[in-house]
Amino acid sequence: MAKDMPQGVGAGAAGTATARPRASGWARILGWAGQRARLIAPLVTLLGLVVFFSLTTDSFFTTRNLWNGILSQYAVVAVAAAGTTFVLLCAEIDLSIAAVSLLIGVLSAYFWITPVFGIDFGTWGVLIGLIAAALIGYANGFFAAYIRIPSFMMTLAMSTIALGLAVWVTQGKPIFKVPGLLRTLGGTGSKIGPVPVPVIVAAVVLLVADIVLSYTKFGRYVYMTGGNREAAEMSGVNTRRVVALCLMISGLTAGMAGMLNVGKLNGANPQPSNELLIFTIASVVLGGTSLFGGEGGIKNTLIGVLIFGCLRNGLNQVEGISIYIKQAVEGFFLVGALLLNVVALRLERIRTQAE
Amino acid sequence: MQRDDAGLTPIPPSPSHDPPAAGALLALRGVTKRFGGATALDGVDFELMPGEIHGLLGENGAGKSTLMKILSGFQAPDEGEMTLRGEQVRFSSPAEAKARGIGMVYQELSTIGALSVAENVFLGDQPTTRGGIINWKRMNAAADAQLRELGVQVDVTSRLSALPLGLQQMVEIARVVFSGADVVILDEPTSALSVRESERLFTSMRELRARGTSLIFISHFLEDVLAVADRVTILKNARKVATLPAAGLTKQRLIEMMIGRDASTLAASYQEGVTLPPPVEAPPVLEIEGLSIPGAVRDASLTVRAGEIVGLFGFLGSGMTEIARALFGQLQPHAGVIRLDGRPVQIHSSTQAKRLGIAYLSENRRATLFPRQEIYKNMTLAHLDRLVPPLFRKRSELGIAEQMVKRTGVRPPNPHLLAGYLSGGNQQKVVLGRWLTRQPKLLILNEPTRGMDVGAKREVLDLIKGLKAEGVAVLLLSAEPETVMTEADRILVMSKGRVTKEFAGERVSKDLLMAHA
Numbered sequence: 001m002a003k004d005m006p007q008g009v010g011a012g013a014a015g016t017a018t019a020r021p022r023a024s025g026w027a028r029i030l031g032w033a034g035q036r037a038r039l040i041a042p043l044v045t046l047l048g049l050v051v052f053f054s055l056t057t058d059s060f061f062t063t064r065n066l067w068n069g070i071l072s073q074y075a076v077v078a079v080a081a082a083g084t085t086f087v088l089l090c091a092e093i094d095l096s097i098a099a100v101s102l103l104i105g106v107l108s109a110y111f112w113i114t115p116v117f118g119i120d121f122g123t124w125g126v127l128i129g130l131i132a133a134a135l136i137g138y139a140n141g142f143f144a145a146y147i148r149i150p151s152f153m154m155t156l157a158m159s160t161i162a163l164g165l166a167v168w169v170t171q172g173k174p175i176f177k178v179p180g181l182l183r184t185l186g187g188t189g190s191k192i193g194p195v196p197v198p199v200i201v202a203a204v205v206l207l208v209a210d211i212v213l214s215y216t217k218f219g220r221y222v223y224m225t226g227g228n229r230e231a232a233e234m235s236g237v238n239t240r241r242v243v244a245l246c247l248m249i250s251g252l253t254a255g256m257a258g259m260l261n262v263g264k265l266n267g268a269n270p271q272p273s274n275e276l277l278i279f280t281i282a283s284v285v286l287g288g289t290s291l292f293g294g295e296g297g298i299k300n301t302l303i304g305v306l307i308f309g310c311l312r313n314g315l316n317q318v319e320g321i322s323i324y325i326k327q328a329v330e331g332f333f334l335v336g337a338l339l340l341n342v343v344a345l346r347l348e349r350i351r352t353q354a355e
Numbered sequence: 356m357q358r359d360d361a362g363l364t365p366i367p368p369s370p371s372h373d374p375p376a377a378g379a380l381l382a383l384r385g386v387t388k389r390f391g392g393a394t395a396l397d398g399v400d401f402e403l404m405p406g407e408i409h410g411l412l413g414e415n416g417a418g419k420s421t422l423m424k425i426l427s428g429f430q431a432p433d434e435g436e437m438t439l440r441g442e443q444v445r446f447s448s449p450a451e452a453k454a455r456g457i458g459m460v461y462q463e464l465s466t467i468g469a470l471s472v473a474e475n476v477f478l479g480d481q482p483t484t485r486g487g488i489i490n491w492k493r494m495n496a497a498a499d500a501q502l503r504e505l506g507v508q509v510d511v512t513s514r515l516s517a518l519p520l521g522l523q524q525m526v527e528i529a530r531v532v533f534s535g536a537d538v539v540i541l542d543e544p545t546s547a548l549s550v551r552e553s554e555r556l557f558t559s560m561r562e563l564r565a566r567g568t569s570l571i572f573i574s575h576f577l578e579d580v581l582a583v584a585d586r587v588t589i590l591k592n593a594r595k596v597a598t599l600p601a602a603g604l605t606k607q608r609l610i611e612m613m614i615g616r617d618a619s620t621l622a623a624s625y626q627e628g629v630t631l632p633p634p635v636e637a638p639p640v641l642e643i644e645g646l647s648i649p650g651a652v653r654d655a656s657l658t659v660r661a662g663e664i665v666g667l668f669g670f671l672g673s674g675m676t677e678i679a680r681a682l683f684g685q686l687q688p689h690a691g692v693i694r695l696d697g698r699p700v701q702i703h704s705s706t707q708a709k710r711l712g713i714a715y716l717s718e719n720r721r722a723t724l725f726p727r728q729e730i731y732k733n734m735t736l737a738h739l740d741r742l743v744p745p746l747f748r749k750r751s752e753l754g755i756a757e758q759m760v761k762r763t764g765v766r767p768p769n770p771h772l773l774a775g776y777l778s779g780g781n782q783q784k785v786v787l788g789r790w791l792t793r794q795p796k797l798l799i800l801n802e803p804t805r806g807m808d809v810g811a812k813r814e815v816l817d818l819i820k821g822l823k824a825e826g827v828a829v830l831l832l833s834a835e836p837e838t839v840m841t842e843a844d845r846i847l848v849m850s851k852g853r854v855t856k857e858f859a860g861e862r863v864s865k866d867l868l869m870a871h872a
């Protein structure tokens with residue numbers, strides 16, 4: 001049968017020897033190009049911001065500001081963003097991040113001070129909070145994947161439910177007693193050496209998420225489900241389970257973020273705010289992960305969170321910007337960063353639409 | 356195999372650029388296109404005369420689609436020029452080419468599944484009322500009329516994605532063919548069509564030609580090209596080999612020019628028929644009894660034994676794809692029994708089917724390929740279990756992919772390339788390879804050689820024969836008589852949801868198969 005292909009594929013050792021190195025040379029570059037642009041463009045943005053703020057302010061590039069102003073401040077966002085990355089990678093969305101984190105934060109404080117059904121949970125309340133977070137996330141996932149309510153709507157509805165529950169549990173009043181564990185994990189003051197503990201927590205969460213996404217079967221299923229859901233299904237991947245689990249992970253990390261936040265603020269206030277939701281999704285997308293699924297990853301998310309953190313932190317320190325215009329300036333920077341991502345992908349990606 | 360050197364005309368290494376022939380409607384001069392370091396087209400000349408059907412041939416990856424994408428403004432050439440009616444042109448978008456009367460049916464569907472059939476036929480220029488609102492009544496009536504002309508009768512208001520692949524392809528063709536373009540480019544339009552639809556398409560193509568339209572027709576069915584084309588151009592490794600009148604050319608001669616060597620074995624035509632081998636004596640792996648699927652299959656029964664290839668032949672709407680989908684948990688049968696190794700099973704999902712040892716290659720590449728993922732990820736997906744636990748080893752994953760790239764002959768043979776950058780035929784090799792990384796118990800292949808060139812087809816069929824020798828039960832679905840006739844031990848013909856005929860141990864021919872379909 002061996003068809004002697006001139007460029008030597010199956011047969012012909014000589015053909016293989018000559019064609020192979022050339023083919024892999026260019027093809028490797030091409031193959032990785034798309035992915036690299038996805039990582040390089042945000043990295044350039046990040047470096048640009050760091051250089052810019054270092055030159056324009058005295059206070060930006062100081063050990064203190066880097067650790068406490070940026071890394072420690074945005075650790076909460078990083079934790080939530082790790083889970084959100086899973087959701088965006090499989091081409092879904094989670095709009096309940098902020099509300100779930102609020103509810104779980106409130107719950108963990110509530111369990112600390114109030115016995116439920118006569119049981120004083122104490123620090124175990126933290127564990128119960130995590131389980132509750134995963135369950136809420138799974139509920140999102142179940143309705144989105146199996147019942148086919150679009151995740152956009154489902155998580156929006158869940159957001160309202162979670163907010164309502166948070167207000168109901170606390171009767172609208174803030175709780176000022178917080179488990180010591182959370183103060184240790186989330187508190188800005190708690191440090192190991194020069195490293196704030198929340199930063200370590202965030203690093204661990206990101207690392208675990210990266211390992212799951214890059215080196216496990218489930219992780220690969222997430223990418224493939226986002227890349228082409230139908231094709232994944234036709235390859236024997238249980239895509240509905242993948243989607244449900246991704247939303248569960250997102251719920252879990254949102255809950256963790258909520259607890260860290262409670263530890264940081266040393267109190268739980270059932271005040272609705274969508275800041276965390278916007279920060280999180282903005283960070284993931286700034287990092288280059290596609291909103292349409294299948295492309296990106298935790299490395300992108302890490303860079304995205306840093307871009308977002310540097311931008312907000314840096315702008316605060318630039319003198320001569322009126323606080324009234326600051327927000328608009330921030331928006332312009334965001335558009336600029338996104339533009340760079342898009343342009344880089346355009347340059348790298350040869351149109352392959354119709355084929 | 357004998358080399359017949361005398362029969363081969365030497366091919367000039369680099370074609371000289373003659374001045375364009377007078378009267379050419381469209382002419383390309385010295386067109387070069389590179390992707391990264393790879394050259395997809397290398398100084399290619401191409402001429403299209405008014406009112407001709409021009410066949411474009413070449414192996415997978417030869418550059419056919421790329422050349423046509425340049426003509427239709429989808430891609431810009433790196434070098435070379437293009438003249439339209441003697442005037443130099445350069446298109447920066449398909450819309451621009453369309454405005455100048457060039458329309459193209461792409462190799463992969465570019466229709467929109469969520470829209471209605473009629474909306475797809477008029478995608479981009481729906482008829483409107485004076486107020487600018489879409490005139491639904493007129494659009495539906497016109498779409499219906501156009502599709503009827505191509506021999507298709509469907510409810511034009513139904514969602515396109517609800518139609519079988521072949522009909523979706525016809526809708527795409529109708530959109531371009533009736534758009535009033537002077538130049539109609541058809542990139543492998545018949546790869547998803549069965550003989551009947553193809554014949555209707557050829558009739559429409561001839562009618563268009565009679566009205567003065569020029570057509571370019573890409574296909575790996577060489578007999579079809581010889582039958583409809585006035586002239587053919589052959590590409591090989593990014594270069595043009597020759598442009599010749601179709602009259603007087605033979606299939607064998609075409610293959611020689613395409614692959615550059617003697618090819619008598621590849622040119623075998625099954626017109627005279629083949630004799631099927633004596634029946635396989637082995638325990639049945641799959642038994643289907645009285646299977647019914649509403650609207651698709653009625654009371655179908657079949658058996659596939661270990662080490663046996665059963666060919667299932669039928670046209671669009673014959674119900675064979677639905678049987679395959681039911682076996683892979685994508686459709687729930689209404690009645691009937693499916694037995695696997697003698698035990699009745701109910702298959703609810705693809706995951707369960709895979710666990711039972713069933714592998715299924717869908718006929719629809721859109722539903723199988725991950726264009727934005729690397730080749731190696733495309734290939735290892737179905738059997739990732741082999742790479743875990745506890746964590747992936749990149750090296751072993753790449754090893755498996757490299758082996759499979761070699762076995763299926765993907766070109767370029769680089770597992771890191773994004774699958775979407777491969778030519779159509781090579782994409783097909785990738786999706787086929789996915790199911791060969793581990794030996795399934797039952798392998799169901801729906802049009803496994805779609806879009807492959809003659810040589811690749813031969814190799815894939817040999818590969819399937821190898822699996823059979825290892826004891827895999829193979830169910831091979833195709834609307835192409837040659838595919839089922841080449842390797843099948845038994846052939847079942849389906850028509851309108853029923854199994855109408857079974858051939859075993861006897862002589863079959865193309866005509867005989869078609870007579871029962």
Ligand SMILES: Nc1ncnc2c1ncn2[C@@H]1O[C@H](COP(=O)(O)OP(=O)(O)OP(=O)(O)O)[C@@H](O)[C@H]1O
Nearest residue numbers: 390395415416417418419420421776777778779780
């Ligand atoms: N967007 C792209 N990026 C990188 N390489 C590409 C791209 N498009 C095509 N190629 C390469 O160019 C070569 C020619 O591809 P082309 O699609 O024109 O082949 P073809 O003749 O149409 O083959 P087939 O019969 O399989 O459809 C192939 O090697 C392919 O891998």
Ligand SMILES: [Mg+2]
Nearest residue numbers: 420462778779
């Ligand atoms: Mg092609």
